[in-house]
Amino acid sequence: MVYLVILAVLIGTVTPAHAYIDAGSGSYVLQMLMAGLLGLAFTIKLSWQRLKTFTAHLFAGKGKTEKKSGE
Amino acid sequence: MSIAVDPGSFRDPSGFIFYREGTLLRQVQPGYGEAYDLLISSGLYQALTEAGLLISHSEESVESGLTPTAYRILRPERIPFISYPYEWCFSQLRDAAGATLQIQKEALRCGMTLKDATAYNIQFREGKPTLIDTLSFEKYEEGVPWIAYRQFCQHFLAPLALMSRTDVRLQQLLRIHMDGIPLDLASQLLPRSTWLQPGLLTHIHLHGAAQKRYEGETTARSGSAGRVSRIALLGLIDSLETTVRNLKWQPSGTTWAEYYSQTNYSDTAMVGKKRLVSDLLAGIPEKPRIVWDLGANTGLFSRVASAQGIQTISMDIDPAAVEKNYLECKANGETHLLPLLGDLTNPSPDLGWALRERRSLPERGPADLVLALALVHHLAIGNNVPLGHIARFFRSLGEWLIIEFVPKGDSQVKRLLATREDIFVDYTASGFETAFCGSFEIVQTLPVPDSERTLYLLRGLPASA
Numbered sequence: 001m002v003y004l005v006i007l008a009v010l011i012g013t014v015t016p017a018h019a020y021i022d023a024g025s026g027s028y029v030l031q032m033l034m035a036g037l038l039g040l041a042f043t044i045k046l047s048w049q050r051l052k053t054f055t056a057h058l059f060a061g062k063g064k065t066e067k068k069s070g071e
Numbered sequence: 072m073s074i075a076v077d078p079g080s081f082r083d084p085s086g087f088i089f090y091r092e093g094t095l096l097r098q099v100q101p102g103y104g105e106a107y108d109l110l111i112s113s114g115l116y117q118a119l120t121e122a123g124l125l126i127s128h129s130e131e132s133v134e135s136g137l138t139p140t141a142y143r144i145l146r147p148e149r150i151p152f153i154s155y156p157y158e159w160c161f162s163q164l165r166d167a168a169g170a171t172l173q174i175q176k177e178a179l180r181c182g183m184t185l186k187d188a189t190a191y192n193i194q195f196r197e198g199k200p201t202l203i204d205t206l207s208f209e210k211y212e213e214g215v216p217w218i219a220y221r222q223f224c225q226h227f228l229a230p231l232a233l234m235s236r237t238d239v240r241l242q243q244l245l246r247i248h249m250d251g252i253p254l255d256l257a258s259q260l261l262p263r264s265t266w267l268q269p270g271l272l273t274h275i276h277l278h279g280a281a282q283k284r285y286e287g288e289t290t291a292r293s294g295s296a297g298r299v300s301r302i303a304l305l306g307l308i309d310s311l312e313t314t315v316r317n318l319k320w321q322p323s324g325t326t327w328a329e330y331y332s333q334t335n336y337s338d339t340a341m342v343g344k345k346r347l348v349s350d351l352l353a354g355i356p357e358k359p360r361i362v363w364d365l366g367a368n369t370g371l372f373s374r375v376a377s378a379q380g381i382q383t384i385s386m387d388i389d390p391a392a393v394e395k396n397y398l399e400c401k402a403n404g405e406t407h408l409l410p411l412l413g414d415l416t417n418p419s420p421d422l423g424w425a426l427r428e429r430r431s432l433p434e435r436g437p438a439d440l441v442l443a444l445a446l447v448h449h450l451a452i453g454n455n456v457p458l459g460h461i462a463r464f465f466r467s468l469g470e471w472l473i474i475e476f477v478p479k480g481d482s483q484v485k486r487l488l489a490t491r492e493d494i495f496v497d498y499t500a501s502g503f504e505t506a507f508c509g510s511f512e513i514v515q516t517l518p519v520p521d522s523e524r525t526l527y528l529l530r531g532l533p534a535s536a
Contacts, residue, residue: 026282027221033281034273035303042306 074137078427083187085206089137097128097205098136099143106183106209107143115181115208124174126150126196126203145205148196151361151382155429156190156226157245158386158411158419160393161234161320162401163200164242167193168227168315170200172308175217179305184211188219190226190251191429197406214298217307221282224274225251228314232271235318236261239390242412249423254279270314322391340521341371347517348375348444351473351528354515359439363468365415366446370396370408373442377408384438386413415446416454438469444526448477451498452487458497458506466510472529476503480523500525 077088085103089096099107110116119125128145136144156164167190175185185207192204217223226245229252233241237260244252258279265271299307352359352375362383364373369392373385385408387393396410413419413432422429443465450456465472477484478500479493497506504513511529518525 024218024221024282025288026280026285027224027278028216029285030273030278030281031216031220031299031303031307034307035299038306038310039300039303040306042302042309045309 076137078425079423079429081424083204083206087137091135095147095149096131096135097145097147098138098141099145099206101140101142103206104142107206109183109210110205110208113181113183115178115183116205118177118181119174119202122173122177123196123199124170124177124202126194126201126205128205147203147205150194150196150201150203152384152409153194153430153435154409154411155245155419156193156230157243158413159242160390160397160410160412161231161239161242162394162397163195163410164190164227164234165231165315165318166401167200168223168231169312170202171223171227172312172315174202175219175308176305178208179211179301179308182211183208184215184217185219188223188226190245195409198400198404198408213301216299217304220307221254221278222251223311224254224278227251228274228311229254229257231315231318232265232275233257233260235320236265236271239320239322242390246419246422249428255283268314268317270310270317274311274314320394322394340519343520344444344526345372345375347519347526348372348442348473351515351517351526352376352379352440354528355440355471357439359471361438362440362442363436363438364442364444365413365468366443366449367396367410368392368445370399370410372444373408373410374405376440376442377405380407383408385410386415388412388414415450416456433467436468440471440473441465441469443472443474445475445477445483447474447503448481448484448487448498452484452495458503459509462507462510466531470531472511472527472531474507474527474529475519476500476525476527478523 073090073092075090077090080088084100085106086097086099089098116125120127126147128147131144131146133141133144156167159167170193171185171188175188178184186209187204187207192202192207193200194203195201225248230242230245233244233252241260244256254275256279258276261271261275266276358379359376359381362373362376362381364370364376364383364385367373367385367387368389369387370385373383373396377383377385385393385396387396387410390412393410393412396408399405400408400410418432419429421427421431421434447458447461450461451458465474479485479488479495479498496502507513507527507529511531513527514530515528516525
């Protein structure tokens with residue numbers, strides 16, 4: 001809901017840049033307004049995936065080492 | 072020498088499609104030269120064609136161009152049958168959306184971006200969605216928003232959301248809105264609960280509101296007022312992917328696996344009928360290259376043809392049947408079968424500018440063979456179409472016809488007549504033969520065991536007849 005309020009306020013207050021008239025102006029503005037949020041969300045997602053992969057490798061490596069040492 | 076420009080290929084000044092002696096060619100205009108060279112030199116063309124996401128082409132001599140100014144002449148691989156998004160089932164549209172986003176990600180990786188995201192640029196090639204417009208890419212400039220974002224949402228996300236969350240039949244809005252379903256309309260038609268889903272909230276509801284709010288106002292494409300960084304753009308694509316992936320559709324009130332098991336046949340009779348269809352198919356002197364199975368249900372009999380390596384269109388009026396058919400194709404990796412949604416009592420018409428952009432179903436023919444099994448009673452009794460009209464329409468679709476006559480004694484016809492007066496005095500086997508002999512000659516007839524039905528192999532009379 002907070003997300004909705006922030007966006008509603010942004011859309012209501014930001015004045016678009018003055019340049020070429022484009023029927024898709026709203027789509028451009030929305031992307032510009034959302035850019036920070038989308039970038040942040042994507043960065044967090046990527047970092048989380050990297051962390052998961054790293055952890056998985058770490059444990060897999062540890063498992064292998066343990067197995068090797070037990071042989 | 073016969074040369075014709077494709078009447079639907081005019082929107083993008085980068086190039087156009089034309090036919091020289093029946094060969095499909097794409098002329099690349101000089102203004103697109105730099106982008107075309109980048110497509111090749113960046114490795115994007117190779118990556119996408121290897122992944123089956125972009126149609127491959129060979130380069131022809133520029134002398135074969137329509138005008139002397141041609142930058143390149145491409146000869147793309149031909150797609151056996153062009154289909155449109157209003158003919159796809161839910162999962163086909165969703166897979167086409169997924170392919171478009173995958174292409175955009177690969178393009179960004181290679182320093183390019185999709186400059187359009189129309190669903191009409193996607194076709195099913197060997198069962199998989201493929202981009203057929205080689206000129207859809209431009210150089211990516213850091214900071215510039217995705218120009219095709221609105222088009223993607225209107226062509227893919229809005230119809231998918233409406234099919235999934237409101238009613239699957241709303242897909243047909245694509246027929247009347249050539250550039251996709253307007254987002255304010257989609258926003259109004261979606262249930263209020265979709266405002267609580269971040270993806271649909273952003274890409275449909277707020278997007279629609281933003282379009283309305285800034286309609287007619289100005290914004291710079293690469294101005295400094297607002298920039299969309301590369302990571303934000305990747306975030307946008309990722310968000311769209313998640314939103315598309317989370318949309319699901321399943322027919323309500325049915326057990327999926329048994330949805331089409333209630334037929335008039337036993338399993339043995341089904342196997343027997345498949346054999347009969349196969350025998351009739353073998354009776355055609357020249358093996359058909361393309362078969363249209365009309366009223367195909369889940370494609371049981373379409374597979375008699377496609378299993379022989381024949382390109383087969385498997386068309387049905389029921390979105391659930393087409394969905395099940397497509398999912399089966401995907402699961403089995405079938406490459407010669409294309410399930411499509413279609414209402415024969417109101418087939419896809421010519422649409423778009425001058426009625427030439429999107430072609431009607433008959434215009435995309437002819438088929439070498441039409442299959443019309445357990446169908447004629449639905450048209451003649453369910454829709455009051457006289458048998459002679461049905462015969463002439465089928466003749467316009469193809470030369471060969473395998474058709475099943477279902478008499479009044481059959482339980483399916485009895486059901487159709489149960490709630491209405493029987494005004495169909497000519498609906499008899501002899502009436503059927505008389506009507507169809509105006510357009511076809513009877514080559515072979517086979518009775519369907521354990522029923523009063525008959526299968527006919529018919530060959531079309533010459534067009535002047």
